[in-house]
Amino acid sequence: MTMSSTLNIQNLTVSLRSGLPLLRQVNxxxxxxxxxxxVGESGAGKSMIGKAVLGTLPPATRVTRGQIFLRxxxxxxxxxxxxxxxxxxxxxxxxxxxxTALNPVRRIAPQITDPLTRIHGWSAERAQTRALELLDxxxxxxxxxxxxxxxHELSGGMRQRILIAAAFAPSPPLIVAxxxxxxxxxxxxxxxxxxxxxxxxxxxxxxxxxxxxxxxxAKISQKVSVLFQGRVMEDSTTEAIFSNPxxxxxxxxxxxxxxxxxxxxxxxxxxxxxxxxxxxxxxxEEIL
Amino acid sequence: xxxxxxxxxxLTTLVTLFGVAVVVxxxxxxxxxxxxxxxxxxxxxxxxxAQLTALYGFDKSLVEQFFIWIGGVVQGDxxxxxxxxxxxxxxxxxxxxxxxxxxxxxxxxxxxIGGVAAVIxxxxxxxxxxxxxxxxxxxxxxxxxxxxxxxxxxxxxxxxPVLSISGRLDPRLEFDFLTNFVAIxxxxxxxxxxxxxxxxxxxxxxxxxxxxxxALIAQLLKQNLKEVLIQDYTTLPRVRGFSxxxxxxxxxMRNAALPTLTLVGVQFTFLIGGTVIVERLFAYGGxxxxxxxxxxxxxxxxxxxxxxxxxxxxxxxxxxVDLSYTLLNPRLRHG
Numbered sequence: 001m002t003m004s005s006t007l008n009i010q011n012l013t014v015s016l017r018s019g020l021p022l023l024r025q026v027n028x029x030x031x032x033x034x035x036x037x038x039v040g041e042s043g044a045g046k047s048m049i050g051k052a053v054l055g056t057l058p059p060a061t062r063v064t065r066g067q068i069f070l071r072x073x074x075x076x077x078x079x080x081x082x083x084x085x086x087x088x089x090x091x092x093x094x095x096x097x098x099x100t101a102l103n104p105v106r107r108i109a110p111q112i113t114d115p116l117t118r119i120h121g122w123s124a125e126r127a128q129t130r131a132l133e134l135l136d137x138x139x140x141x142x143x144x145x146x147x148x149x150x151x152h153e154l155s156g157g158m159r160q161r162i163l164i165a166a167a168f169a170p171s172p173p174l175i176v177a178x179x180x181x182x183x184x185x186x187x188x189x190x191x192x193x194x195x196x197x198x199x200x201x202x203x204x205x206x207x208x209x210x211x212x213x214x215x216x217x218a219k220i221s222q223k224v225s226v227l228f229q230g231r232v233m234e235d236s237t238t239e240a241i242f243s244n245p246x247x248x249x250x251x252x253x254x255x256x257x258x259x260x261x262x263x264x265x266x267x268x269x270x271x272x273x274x275x276x277x278x279x280x281x282x283x284x285e286e287i288l
Numbered sequence: 289x290x291x292x293x294x295x296x297x298x299l300t301t302l303v304t305l306f307g308v309a310v311v312v313x314x315x316x317x318x319x320x321x322x323x324x325x326x327x328x329x330x331x332x333x334x335x336x337x338a339q340l341t342a343l344y345g346f347d348k349s350l351v352e353q354f355f356i357w358i359g360g361v362v363q364g365d366x367x368x369x370x371x372x373x374x375x376x377x378x379x380x381x382x383x384x385x386x387x388x389x390x391x392x393x394x395x396x397x398x399x400x401i402g403g404v405a406a407v408i409x410x411x412x413x414x415x416x417x418x419x420x421x422x423x424x425x426x427x428x429x430x431x432x433x434x435x436x437x438x439x440x441x442x443x444x445x446x447x448x449p450v451l452s453i454s455g456r457l458d459p460r461l462e463f464d465f466l467t468n469f470v471a472i473x474x475x476x477x478x479x480x481x482x483x484x485x486x487x488x489x490x491x492x493x494x495x496x497x498x499x500x501x502x503a504l505i506a507q508l509l510k511q512n513l514k515e516v517l518i519q520d521y522t523t524l525p526r527v528r529g530f531s532x533x534x535x536x537x538x539x540x541m542r543n544a545a546l547p548t549l550t551l552v553g554v555q556f557t558f559l560i561g562g563t564v565i566v567e568r569l570f571a572y573g574g575x576x577x578x579x580x581x582x583x584x585x586x587x588x589x590x591x592x593x594x595x596x597x598x599x600x601x602x603x604x605x606x607x608x609v610d611l612s613y614t615l616l617n618p619r620l621r622h623g
Contacts, residue, residue: 054527059414081531088529100520105542105618114538115528150618163524 005029005069006174006206007053012066014052022048022061023230024282032173035200035207037217037238039253040227046210048230050176053208055087071173088119092167094177094196098159098184102151109147112166120170134165138195157188161195168199176208181216193219214257218242226250229282248274301603308599309361313354316588323370323586344370357592367589376593380575384597385468386456387574390497390567391560393471393490397498402505407536409506410513421510425503433562437496437569444492451492454571458485493570497559504555505548512544546617553609557602
């Protein structure tokens with residue numbers, strides 16, 4: 001861990017008010033320009049990490065332990081307004097569902113340029129130019145017309161591309177991509193992934209990529225954190241995870257990925273014995 | 289498509305107004321009380337009664353009377369007031385501005401108070417502040433407009449007489465009005481003493497009418513804001529650095545205003561209905577006050593004229609609400 005890390009999470013524990021932990025002592029670092037995938041089943045806490053960083057945890061949850069450093073700045077030392085400012089300057093979000101993430105009664109233009117002019121202090125012209133440039137970059141035809149449109153006039157794929165453009169517009173050091181392709185159909189998924197990867201390289205942004213799809217992990221990330229019940233089971237490079245997974249759960253997740261080459265082996269579920277074993281191990285550690 | 293909507297809307301409006309005309313015409317005639325008897329001194333001869341009855345056409349059949357009246361209405365002739373002996377159209381139009389100014393001033397107050405309370409409640413949702421907003425609006429809502437009026441008269445007219453409790457304007461003011469919109473005309477022509485006097489005369493009746501509506505707006509808008517604030521599209525601006533208040537005003541308000549608007553439109557027509565009693569209470573020279581006089585005096589043509597005008601007003605307000613709904617909601621604009 002160095003102060004130059006874009007994101008550094010130490011011992012982060014997030015719990016429900018009832019005390020049930022959703023994240024258990026999560027450690028994670030993200031170096032500048034690096035892509036780290038967070039994988040795991042539904043409910044493993046992968047989205048929760050992104051929410052803890054961005055400060056959008058649900059009201060019923062709270063951080064009970066640990067610290068988050070965003071570009072060396074400890075977030076828990078800041079008051080609400082400072083934290084909001086710090087996150088806005090350093091991070092952006094590509095949301096999961098493009099159909100609900102845009103305000104239905106506002107045109108696209110202000111939804112991209114508002115943060116640039118009002119939070120980052122850009123001039124209106126600069127924000128407008130940047131927005132058009134990025135819309136063009138995410139392969140939207142006739143960006144000027146799209147800027148004047150309302151969300152309901154655009155397809156899901158287009159809306160996700162707009163959201164990607166909006167996230168990259170201020171060239172943030174960190175982007176949290178919260179399952180950005182799950183709500184899209186398969187043909188669009190590929191283009192979206194390709195765009196995120198390309199823009200990430202061009203802008204030099206570090207990306208925390210939340211997904212449950214090992215196929216996506218292989219395509220986009222350099223590092224992987226495998227989560228189970230709010231705990232990091234394995235933290236390694238993507239290469240190592242696929243060539244030599246050390247944890248049986250990681251092996252099971254890889255095996256559960258559909259494969260065109262070997263259809264017979266596709267969709268083999270994670271063995272229930274393994275899950276039961278891991279649960280009891282976590283429960284034991286909780287007591288100790 | 290748009291033209292068809294407008295046409296069908298106009299047609300329903302005409303049918304509605306015709307229905308209102310029939311109902312009010314029949315109602316005022318089956319209700320007890322004879323306008324002719326009100327006009328004549330006690331002990332008038334049979335002959336006098338018959339003459340006067342014929343003069344006003346009350347000797348003809350109900351159907352005949354109706355068609356004579358409605359025939360005039362179509363040409364803009366609403367008949368002549370029995371007590372005031374002036375054309376009903378002139379009387380009613382001279383009083384309409386007073387009621388419009390009062391109602392819209394009340395609406396403005398209601399939206400301002402209710403809106404601010406809703407934003408504060410939504411901003412501090414889950415805190416004692418929200419509970420206080422709920423409690424206050426609940427209490428305010430449970431008191432009807434005329435009771436607020438009486439309370440205000442007692443407080444600011446009797447105990448601590450700071451506001452004028454009757455009329456529209458200080459009679460000592462000298463000003464040549466071009467219209468009967470005294471407050472607006474005073475403002476537009478730069479006579480702020482006139483406008484000030486008009487607004488201070490309107491303040492108590494307007495507040496009486498506004499408070500229940502304000503409480504309703506506070507409750508409804510707050511609820512709608514809270515529902516919008518858990519939507520996905522309010523997360524993004526928060527992450528991007530906008531404060532909760534900014535998110536409420538810039539991102540949530542228009543979405544939350546849409547469902548609120550429909551109900552406020554309906555409630556505003558109730559508010560206008562409330563002017564009848566509240567205007568009486570403050571001796572405010574509007575339509576409502578005139579309506580009560582007309583009913584007391586059995587001035588049938590005048591009652592009919594006023595009721596028709598109120599009906600037209602309600603229809604117009606509903607139309608306005610629908611239009612602004614379309615304007616606020618881009619998803620309805622093409623279709």
